[in-house]
Amino acid sequence: MKFSENWLREWVNPNVTTDELVAQVTLAGLEVDEVEAAAGEFTGVVVGEILAAEQHPNADKLQVCTVSDGTEQFQVVCGAPNARPGIKIPFAKIGAVLGGDFKIKKAKLRQVESFGMLCSASELKISDDHDGILELAADAPVGADIREYLSLDDSIIDVDLTPNRADCLSIAGLAREVGVINKVDLTPVAIETQAVSIDETFPVRVEATEGCPRYLGRVIKGVNVKAETPLWMVEKLRRSGIRSIDPIVDITNYVMIELGQPMHAFDLNNLSGSVVVRMAEEGEKLLLLDGQEIALRSDTMVIADEQKPLAMAGIMGGEHSGVNEQTQTIFLESAFFAPLALAGKARSYGLHTDSSHRFERGVDATLAPKAMERATQLILEIAGGEVGPVNEAVTEANLPKANQVTLRRKKLDQYLATSLDKDLVTDILTRLDLEMVEVTDEAWVTVAPSHRFDIEIEADLIEEVARIYGYDNLPSSMPTAAVDFTPSSESKTPIQALRATLVSQGYQEAVTYSFIDPAVSKQFFPEIDPVPLENPISGDMGVMRPSLLPGLVKVYLHNQNRQQSRVRIFETGSRFVGDVNKLDELDQKHQVAGLIAGSRYPEGWYHNSEKVDFYDLKAHVEAIFALNQGPKPEFERADEVYLHPGRSAYVLVNGERVGVIGELHPQLAKQLGTNQAVYVFEIDLVTVLGAKLPEYQRISKFPEVRRDLALLVKRETPVKALESVIAEFAGEAFKKVTVFDIYQGQGIDESEKSVALGLTWQHPSHTLSDEEVNSAVEAVTGALADKLGAVIRG
Numbered sequence: 189m190k191f192s193e194n195w196l197r198e199w200v201n202p203n204v205t206t207d208e209l210v211a212q213v214t215l216a217g218l219e220v221d222e223v224e225a226a227a228g229e230f231t232g233v234v235v236g237e238i239l240a241a242e243q244h245p246n247a248d249k250l251q252v253c254t255v256s257d258g259t260e261q262f263q264v265v266c267g268a269p270n271a272r273p274g275i276k277i278p279f280a281k282i283g284a285v286l287g288g289d290f291k292i293k294k295a296k297l298r299q300v301e302s303f304g305m306l307c308s309a310s311e312l313k314i315s316d317d318h319d320g321i322l323e324l325a326a327d328a329p330v331g332a333d334i335r336e337y338l339s340l341d342d343s344i345i346d347v348d349l350t351p352n353r354a355d356c357l358s359i360a361g362l363a364r365e366v367g368v369i370n371k372v373d374l375t376p377v378a379i380e381t382q383a384v385s386i387d388e389t390f391p392v393r394v395e396a397t398e399g400c401p402r403y404l405g406r407v408i409k410g411v412n413v414k415a416e417t418p419l420w421m422v423e424k425l426r427r428s429g430i431r432s433i434d435p436i437v438d439i440t441n442y443v444m445i446e447l448g449q450p451m452h453a454f455d456l457n458n459l460s461g462s463v464v465v466r467m468a469e470e471g472e473k474l475l476l477l478d479g480q481e482i483a484l485r486s487d488t489m490v491i492a493d494e495q496k497p498l499a500m501a502g503i504m505g506g507e508h509s510g511v512n513e514q515t516q517t518i519f520l521e522s523a524f525f526a527p528l529a530l531a532g533k534a535r536s537y538g539l540h541t542d543s544s545h546r547f548e549r550g551v552d553a554t555l556a557p558k559a560m561e562r563a564t565q566l567i568l569e570i571a572g573g574e575v576g577p578v579n580e581a582v583t584e585a586n587l588p589k590a591n592q593v594t595l596r597r598k599k600l601d602q603y604l605a606t607s608l609d610k611d612l613v614t615d616i617l618t619r620l621d622l623e624m625v626e627v628t629d630e631a632w633v634t635v636a637p638s639h640r641f642d643i644e645i646e647a648d649l650i651e652e653v654a655r656i657y658g659y660d661n662l663p664s665s666m667p668t669a670a671v672d673f674t675p676s677s678e679s680k681t682p683i684q685a686l687r688a689t690l691v692s693q694g695y696q697e698a699v700t701y702s703f704i705d706p707a708v709s710k711q712f713f714p715e716i717d718p719v720p721l722e723n724p725i726s727g728d729m730g731v732m733r734p735s736l737l738p739g740l741v742k743v744y745l746h747n748q749n750r751q752q753s754r755v756r757i758f759e760t761g762s763r764f765v766g767d768v769n770k771l772d773e774l775d776q777k778h779q780v781a782g783l784i785a786g787s788r789y790p791e792g793w794y795h796n797s798e799k800v801d802f803y804d805l806k807a808h809v810e811a812i813f814a815l816n817q818g819p820k821p822e823f824e825r826a827d828e829v830y831l832h833p834g835r836s837a838y839v840l841v842n843g844e845r846v847g848v849i850g851e852l853h854p855q856l857a858k859q860l861g862t863n864q865a866v867y868v869f870e871i872d873l874v875t876v877l878g879a880k881l882p883e884y885q886r887i888s889k890f891p892e893v894r895r896d897l898a899l900l901v902k903r904e905t906p907v908k909a910l911e912s913v914i915a916e917f918a919g920e921a922f923k924k925v926t927v928f929d930i931y932q933g934q935g936i937d938e939s940e941k942s943v944a945l946g947l948t949w950q951h952p953s954h955t956l957s958d959e960e961v962n963s964a965v966e967a968v969t970g971a972l973a974d975k976l977g978a979v980i981r982g
Contacts, residue, residue: 192427199363202370227340228313236279246298258331265302270320278307352642354549358448391462399529401586407576449559450543456517461494502547552639700739703729732764736781754786778873816879847871898981917971
């Protein structure tokens with residue numbers, strides 16, 4: 189809501205600057221969006237009067253005007269189409285400065301001298317109107333400073349109100365707030381009950397009593413709609429963002445801004461029978477004031493007569509029943525419409541008006557009679573007329589009831605973290621117009637005023653006390669609580685470390701749905717019946733995922749279809765296997781899964797473009813297990829149907845399967861539409877994150893001893909079997925075994941392979957002798973021959 193600071197100060201004038209006022213209002217919860225000057229920066233502009241206007245001898249669109257400033261006459265060349273004798277206008281004399289730096293000087297326009305400039309509203313930055321010079325009121329004092337005459341030393345303040353503070357959508361409401369904050373009394377406008385001069389009334393009937401519990405109407409005869417709206421009213425409306433139209437419309441808009449009560453005036457000659465407040469008939473047509481014809485719905489409340497709808501109640505009037513240039517008798521209405529009856533109605537028709545904005549948020553239910561008298565008073569002063577009695581239709585049962593709210597001392601102290609003096613709290617509540625029913629040391633029992641329909645519960649009163657006391661005056665303290673810190677276990681690796689390790693390997697984390705397509709589940713796991721969803725989001729999300737891999741493959745395909753061939757992604761989450769109706773049989777485990785495809789390295793000149801393979805993935809899996817310093821993972825051939833039979837393996841820890849790695853089966857890859865080999869892994873997250881507590885071990889200062897063996901073994905013998913036998917029989921000084929060559933081919937039987945191993949020993953307390961090492965080698969070769977049939981290659 190925009191409003192003039194000067195207008196506000198007519199109601200309440202605290203001894204604070206504009207900046208201080210803005211800060212106070214904002215801190216009280218009425219956030220100020222913008223503050224702008226009511227006019228531009230200028231000096232030397234006075235009220236002038238055009239005494240004569242003649243055609244310029246050398247230009248068709250220019251006139252030579254004789255302008256008086258009250259003491260002298262000046263010749264001014266002007267191109268405004270509305271320049272004519274007898275009007276009062278802003279006159280910038282020689283030496284005047286506009287816009288801060290544009291100085292008016294003597295000029296010559298088409299060989300005719302000009303001594304000054306006649307100004308438009310846009311040149312003074314009063315408004316954007318630049319169609320002609322600004323015409324002032326006929327009684328404007330010639331020679332008076334324009335800035336003083338129009339009270340342009342003013343600020344326009346734009347306040348952004350929350351929906352619950354509709355009581356501040358008026359000068360009166362804002363003045364109440366400012367007065368309470370600064371402990372300053374209000375000087376409200378004097379509103380007197382207008383004397384009735386005629387007996388004429390117009391019947392009023394309310395059928396929609398829930399939506400319209402109160403409706404007032406009054407007949408005013410003999411109004412002059414061609415009267416000039418006073419400049420002070422035009423300026424106040426302009427600074428509130430409202431354009432002047434005619435005196436009757438201007439007055440209803442003025443009362444709406446001043447008091448907060450939307451009003452409307454009908455041309456009585458266009459009304460038939462009586463005014464009826466009812467619900468619209470489905471499809472009923474109404475031509476609105478903005479020229480738009482709409483088809484009404486049956487859930488919309490209208491103001492109608494006995495033949496037709498006249499207006500959308502609380503939103504906008506109709507074109508044919510409104511005040512026009514021929515209007516002499518008006519029917520002035522003022523009503524209370526329930527917020528719920530109008531909520532969302534304007535927007536549903538693509539409309540938003542000042543009236544609907546207020547009624548949707550709530551208007552004081554007792555304000556309509558007061559607004560009626562104020563509007564009548566202004567109409568008589570400006571447009572004249574004879575006043576009839578007010579005809580009121582009211583349903584008391586449907587009017588809002590005053591809320592009685594109790595504020596407890598204990599709760600107030602608890603929420604504000606301080607204890608305020610009882611008299612201070614009482615003073616704040618009283619200045620907020622709350623009625624004090626009972627005040628004790630323990631509580632305040634109050635009744636909210638009719639304009640504060642947002643005060644319903646105790647928390648509302650606590651907020652009000654805090655607002656007015658000042659949030660910045662409340663003590664600042666950190667909340668305290670007894671917190672038992674859970675010790676961080678060193679036997680568990682943080683999941684952030686796991687993620688960081690994978691990211692360092694070039695992976696990016698993905699987050700996929702826990703629901704997948706039943707058909708895709710069968711492609712990967714034909715032997716598993718996935719857990720179905722009773723109400724799936726869509727057909728392709730019908731079951732819970734038995735693995736994270738289908739989701740990651742879907743992400744890969746999404747990237748592949750967008751020319752991203754090099755992909756490394758991972759995800760942590762749960763997979764679900766079993767019967768959801770038998771919780772003891774439902775296997776829900778947290779997993780970490782990953783996928784790689786494409787080139788081994790990012791594109792660059794410094795390496796070739798070889799593709800990733802099984803061993804790249806194996807290295808990544810070993811890297812994440814290295815985080816926890818626990819048992820190293822072991823690998824054995826896997827037989828999963830969705831993986832390549834020769835390029836896949838189960839991951840074992842302490843002999844137990846905890847995951848699987850490998851290349852997608854070529855047949856499945858073809859079905860899915862991938863154009864290259866895709867490698868995946870999925871491992872139990874709890875196992876990966878399990879950590880071994882660190883133990884101190886002395887580093888031996890004695891040299892290592894290495895012996896190399898070349899063994900002939902059966903082709904199907906896994907290297908892991910060789911490593912296990914060596915570790916068992918190599919003795920306590922044995923450190924490690926390294927495979928440095930595997931050979932199959934010429935010179936070796938087709939059923940065999942040659943495996944070259946490097947065995948390393950190191951004793952913690954002495955240098956190993958040749959005899960000790962040779963003895964260990966003999967024990968190892970003997971065990972390999974006995975258990976695996978391995979022989980030393982000659």
